[in-house]
Amino acid sequence: MKRTYALIMAFFTVFALGVNTLRAEEAKPKVIRVGSAYASGIGKPFGYSNAGVLHSRQLLEDEFRKDGIEVRWSFFKGAGPAVNESLANKLLDFVFIGDLPAIVGKAGGLKTKLIAAGGKWLNVYIAVPADSRITSIQELRGKRVGLFKGTNIQLTLDRILEANGLKESDLRIYNLGTADLEAALKTKNIDAAVSGVNLLTLQTQGSAKVIYNTTRAPRDWRTTGAFYVTEDFANRYPNITRRVVKEYVKASYWASQEANRNGYYLVHQNAGWPRTTLDIEYQGRTLKDANDVLIDKEFVDHYANGIIFAKQRGLIRNTFDVNTWIDRSYLNAALKELNLENYWK
Amino acid sequence: MNIYKRNVKIVLLLLSGLFVNNSALYAEQQTDPVQDSTVQSSSGKADGLPESSQPVTREELDGVRTELATLQERLDRTYERNTAQTQRPLSVTGVAQLRYTQSESRYSATSGGNRNDHQGGLSLNALILNFQGNLKRDFEEGRNINFLFSVVTPGGVNSSFGFDYAVKPLDAYISYYILPSLDPEKQLLSVVLGQQKKPFGLEALAAEDKKPTILSAQSARPNLAGAGDASNGANQGAFPSNGLGLDTRDIGVVVKGDLFPKYDVGYRYRVAAVEYQFGLLNGTGPNTLDNNGHKDIAGRLVLNAPVDYSSIFRGLSVGGSFYNGRAYSAAIGDDYDVKRWGADISYVNTPIGFTYEHVHGQDNATKKDGNTLTIFYNYGEQFVGGYKAQDRYDDWYPTTFQPFVRFDWWSPDTSVANNTTEITTIGINWFLAQTTKLQVNYNFVNLGSHQAVTYTGPRNQFLAQVQYSF
Numbered sequence: 001m002k003r004t005y006a007l008i009m010a011f012f013t014v015f016a017l018g019v020n021t022l023r024a025e026e027a028k029p030k031v032i033r034v035g036s037a038y039a040s041g042i043g044k045p046f047g048y049s050n051a052g053v054l055h056s057r058q059l060l061e062d063e064f065r066k067d068g069i070e071v072r073w074s075f076f077k078g079a080g081p082a083v084n085e086s087l088a089n090k091l092l093d094f095v096f097i098g099d100l101p102a103i104v105g106k107a108g109g110l111k112t113k114l115i116a117a118g119g120k121w122l123n124v125y126i127a128v129p130a131d132s133r134i135t136s137i138q139e140l141r142g143k144r145v146g147l148f149k150g151t152n153i154q155l156t157l158d159r160i161l162e163a164n165g166l167k168e169s170d171l172r173i174y175n176l177g178t179a180d181l182e183a184a185l186k187t188k189n190i191d192a193a194v195s196g197v198n199l200l201t202l203q204t205q206g207s208a209k210v211i212y213n214t215t216r217a218p219r220d221w222r223t224t225g226a227f228y229v230t231e232d233f234a235n236r237y238p239n240i241t242r243r244v245v246k247e248y249v250k251a252s253y254w255a256s257q258e259a260n261r262n263g264y265y266l267v268h269q270n271a272g273w274p275r276t277t278l279d280i281e282y283q284g285r286t287l288k289d290a291n292d293v294l295i296d297k298e299f300v301d302h303y304a305n306g307i308i309f310a311k312q313r314g315l316i317r318n319t320f321d322v323n324t325w326i327d328r329s330y331l332n333a334a335l336k337e338l339n340l341e342n343y344w345k
Numbered sequence: 346m347n348i349y350k351r352n353v354k355i356v357l358l359l360l361s362g363l364f365v366n367n368s369a370l371y372a373e374q375q376t377d378p379v380q381d382s383t384v385q386s387s388s389g390k391a392d393g394l395p396e397s398s399q400p401v402t403r404e405e406l407d408g409v410r411t412e413l414a415t416l417q418e419r420l421d422r423t424y425e426r427n428t429a430q431t432q433r434p435l436s437v438t439g440v441a442q443l444r445y446t447q448s449e450s451r452y453s454a455t456s457g458g459n460r461n462d463h464q465g466g467l468s469l470n471a472l473i474l475n476f477q478g479n480l481k482r483d484f485e486e487g488r489n490i491n492f493l494f495s496v497v498t499p500g501g502v503n504s505s506f507g508f509d510y511a512v513k514p515l516d517a518y519i520s521y522y523i524l525p526s527l528d529p530e531k532q533l534l535s536v537v538l539g540q541q542k543k544p545f546g547l548e549a550l551a552a553e554d555k556k557p558t559i560l561s562a563q564s565a566r567p568n569l570a571g572a573g574d575a576s577n578g579a580n581q582g583a584f585p586s587n588g589l590g591l592d593t594r595d596i597g598v599v600v601k602g603d604l605f606p607k608y609d610v611g612y613r614y615r616v617a618a619v620e621y622q623f624g625l626l627n628g629t630g631p632n633t634l635d636n637n638g639h640k641d642i643a644g645r646l647v648l649n650a651p652v653d654y655s656s657i658f659r660g661l662s663v664g665g666s667f668y669n670g671r672a673y674s675a676a677i678g679d680d681y682d683v684k685r686w687g688a689d690i691s692y693v694n695t696p697i698g699f700t701y702e703h704v705h706g707q708d709n710a711t712k713k714d715g716n717t718l719t720i721f722y723n724y725g726e727q728f729v730g731g732y733k734a735q736d737r738y739d740d741w742y743p744t745t746f747q748p749f750v751r752f753d754w755w756s757p758d759t760s761v762a763n764n765t766t767e768i769t770t771i772g773i774n775w776f777l778a779q780t781t782k783l784q785v786n787y788n789f790v791n792l793g794s795h796q797a798v799t800y801t802g803p804r805n806q807f808l809a810q811v812q813y814s815f
Contacts, residue, residue: 039736046736075736081613082731088612088655089695089729104611109655144485150610174527189484315610 029093029237031070032060032244037083037097037151037225038271039075046271047075049119049225050291051096054251056267063247069240079178081150084110093233094244098152098225100315103306106325107316111231113327114303115245116293118252119225123281124156126212127199129188135211137164143191145171146181152223155306156214157194158313159221168313196223200277220302227293234327245330249293249338256288256344292344295326435478440814442470444559447807470810472498473515480519487526492519514632516541516594524602529615534602540594540631544601544622544645545666547689547702548717549591555693557721557747558770559786559808563755564704564715565591587757589685589706589713590630597626597640605651612654613731620647628670628683637680641670660693666704674709681709696723712759721749727776745776756793763793780814 036047036055047055054060060071074092076082080101086092087110096118097105106112128134134143137160147154161167174190178198184190185199186207193199193208202208214222227248234241255264264287265278273281282290303322310316335341445467474496481490497515518539526533542550549565560566566588603617621644627633628641647664650656668685687704699720706713725745726732733743751770758764772786788806 044736045738074732076731077734077736078613078731081611082734085612085614085654085729085731086726089726089732091726091729091732101611108609108611108653150613154610175529184484187484 028067028069028240029233031072032064032240033072033074033091033093034060035074035076035083035086035092035095035097037076037080037095037101039077039079044270044272045073045075046267047073047096048268048271048273049096049122050116050248050252050255050293051118051225051227052267052271053255053264053291054248056270057251057254059247059251060244063243064240077177079148079151080105084108087112087230090230090232093230095228096225097228098223099303099306100152100155100310101150102226102228103303103310104150104316107307107310107318107320112228112325113231113234114226114295114322114325115229115234115241115327116227116248116252116331117224117295117299118227118248118291118293119223120290120292120299121219121222121224122196122290123214123222124153124160124194124196125199125210125214126157126160126192126194127185127202127208127210128192129185130203130207130209132191132209134192137161137166137212140192141166141170143171144174144189146174146176146184146190146193146195148177148181148195149173149175152225153194153196154315155309156221156223158309160212160214160217163217197273197277197281200280201274204274204276219298220305224299224302226295229330234330242330242333246334246337249331249334249340252291252293253338253340253343255291256286258287261287288344293331294344295328295331300326431478433478433480434482435476438475438477438814440471440473440475440553440812442472442810442812444468444470444808444810449805469510475516483522488522488524489526490519490521493517514540529613530606530608532602532604532606532617534600537599537601538597540596541599543591543593543595543626543668544599544624544643545668545685546591546645546687546704547664547691547700550645553812554727554776554782557719557749557774558751558772559784559810560770560788561588561592562702562715562717562751562753563766563768564588564702564706564713564717567593588755589704589715591685591704594631595626595628595641596631596633596635597624599624599626607651607653609653614654614659616649616651616659618649618651620649621645626670628672636673637671639671639680641668641683643668643670657694660691660698662689662691662693664689664691672708677709683708695728697721711757713755713757714759715753715755717751717753719749719751721747723747725776740779742779743776745774747774747776748772749774761795764795765793767791778813782812784808784810784812786810 034051034055036051038048038052039045045055046052055073064071074086076086078085080097083092083095083097084101084105087095087105095112098119102112102114126137126140134140147157158168161170174184176184176190176193178195181190181193181195182198182202185193185202192211199208199210203210227245229241229244254260265275268278269275300322303325307316307319307322311319332341335343475493476495477491477493479489479491483489494517495515496512498510498512516539518537518541520535520537522533522535524534525531526535544550546565548556548562567590599622601620601622603620605618606615607618608615623644624642626641626643627635628637628639629635643666645664645666647662650658650661652658664687666685666687666689668683670683671680672683673680684707685704687702689700689702691700692698693700699718701718702716704715706715723745724747726743727745727747729743735741749770749772751768751772753768753770754765755768756765767790769789769791770786771789772784775783775785777783786806786808788808790804790806792804
């Protein structure tokens, strides 16, 4: 048996050495792993908003090619919760994710830093089957409503319901992923669906009717996203982090130019958003407003309110100070370097 | 007559004039709304605009419509001619195991305990074909009726037990969700009727990708001495297969569910504090008629750590199982007691984990004991569900390596001294594609002195297996 255990020890020693070799500290990472809480669902790896532009214009790849650093993008079909899961397993360095899943992840112990805003104030829509007689929020009481729980849509729905004297328990909420939610609405297995611009696409196709959107609601009701880095990566590679944020700001600046509206729309069309949907979603909005990267008071208040809201609804158990989460140093450095300090103000 | 001809010409002229005017009016009425939709006739192309801003013409739109109609027709024809159809939603999956075995043989009884032979070779260990689907789908509450029917050719690797490539039913059951199953925050309750796994044990009930070793724990292996059919989907070969038969199927009804579920919305992670399943079974194994008037009962209760996904205690579980039945023995000419109980603890987190299981069995007066400890580590993202589901152009899947070590003790008769077989396995699993894994195991076998005398089968053993599925 001694020989047996000697062989076992040798087996695991080899693996332990292998792990230590892999984890040895280096001046630069071999790979930068970026995740986006959005997948087109049609097998095309394209993101949306600021991160979508950063990806499609290959800015990070161009920046780090000379250093021999690979940039690895991941687009998650499981949206925010899948990003959180990957963060918890230390599989990502930077992520672009919506407000609620980021709040829940942080409250649950994920060690991230909020380093730039993005994808600001996108609308939430409530749609019913095309021939439905439902026309108002009040009529949703007791009805079957599809919702992708855990995404930032849930936060907005709760605010809409509260303003109409309702709460989630007044509805029969079905927790459905985006694809299932759309299918259920088309087949009328749910009475209504709450989601993003994908419901506009269903309306364009004639299979749904939008009865509510947040266009006229307080801006704070809409969803927003942000760009994050893990504390571990930022601490180990502060200079690389600064360069990543600089490219993110560059992408956002390009996306903010009205002259690039067609190109900006094309990024989203590649991600599965039809042109008609984009025309409606961005109607009356400047791209500069939509791609604003500043972590300003309105943005911070939105997250602070989101934390309180999530706590009240039992979505998180522990609250935290949003200001301890935010690190503006990388963003401010990038804005100064690119001479864009006043561009989005 | 001339006057008549002239009047006819005047009437025709007036009618032509009216026809032309009406056509123009009609055309004008039709084009107005179209123009509002930025579609113009070809003569209406807006001059001076860049190409990307030119409105699409009626002819171009008609062209696109024609292409769409052609594509639709082609799709319909392809679907009708080339797609197999069923009455209900169905998925067909399959698993195949190709195995290489190299065993050291020591014929202690016949050749003085000298190592004098090696045996092994390639074999087709098992082929499984699964048909599963839905008989009734309840969109509102998820009280679905599902089915699974699978067949297996158990194969084999050891001539002592023979090769068996006859096709036999493996699983054949329908299940019904008694309680709604759509809301992850609610408890589940379902009933399963048919040929299925028995509700006993940790290893025996684990999904295939959660089993690190090629061979099952000794205690879970079939009891070939007992009655029934050993078609359990994976012939264990090489070592005495007089286990407790925990891996084998049986026919009956099993109620399973959970209590106090916790749902971490930020990770879409669900864990129930209590999981249970209880069954009433024939007790004679798969594909066999019951041979006595007694029904066996079995059950399993698991307590899970009701924690968030990010908790270090995620994946910590403690379980207990029991089995109480009677089996007919032709030798005795009567039924005898079949009893089992087991206890287990497991910690299956990412990337590390361990499982420990103790089982005790009694067949008539013979008492049996087994202990199995497995420790593993994962390099890769195979078991991070959200990470696997990504949009990618290529056929990407997270390559994962899983080295492990297992210590497996088994005594087929505790009344006999020095009767324990100890098998220590080191190995590695390489998940190299979405449904393919390569497994390499080396078994160090240490037989008790009693078994060393009575058993002359192979000892230490090298196994390599490719398991692929579709």
